[in-house]
Amino acid sequence: MMKNNIEDMTLKEVQYLIKRIEKGTLDESRDKEESQPKKENGQRLVLKLIEEFGELAENIRKNTRFDGQNIKGTIEEEAFDVFYYIIAIANYYEIDLEKIFYIKDELNKVKYEREFSIYEAREKWKNIIENKKNKKEEGK
Ligand SMILES: [Mg+2]
Incomplete structure (x- = not known):
């Protein structure tokens, strides 16, 4: 398990971290490089969210929990994936979730x-x- 002394994440930080992951770079000057048309990307994120919801539903049905060792195929993994795409969608539409x-x-x-x-x-x-x-x- 990773252990660090960094403070708890804020919602703004989480939005920033997922933005960096989605952009695929820490170099903010490259943020304008859009590989896909805007609307298509928004739809891609929603489709991914629905896909992850399906995986979450399956793991809830099977009640597969994270045992602290392997997170693959667990409720924890899929809850994170759903959360990730919710944040990615908010980022895509430039929504400040804390304000909302x-x-x-x-x-x-x-x-x-x-x-x-x-x-x-x-x-x-x-x-x-x-x-x-x-x-x-x-x-x-
Ligand atoms: Mg998943």
Whole structure:
């Protein structure tokens, strides 16, 4: 297993990482080189997403889980693949998913009569992280 000391990924970072993978280069000056017409690429990504959803469904039916050794043919692998193409599609349409998260949350909070917003959930998350850090400090 890979182990590193890099901070947790943010949504913006994940979008950037998948953008780099899709572009096939870390050299941003080459981003304009488009090998396929724009519309075709958007359709390719949606087809890949549907394909990965099928694989996810199959592994859920078989309940094949990642055992920490081989991820091939597991729910974990396919959940990642679905996630990857969702992000790739967002990138393709230049969607800032974090921004949309807040906008959509306003609608969903009302629609589902949820008693908290994602702002409040984030405060809770910050507390959890803060408490973890403090516990680590105490343990030293
Ligand atoms: Mg797959």
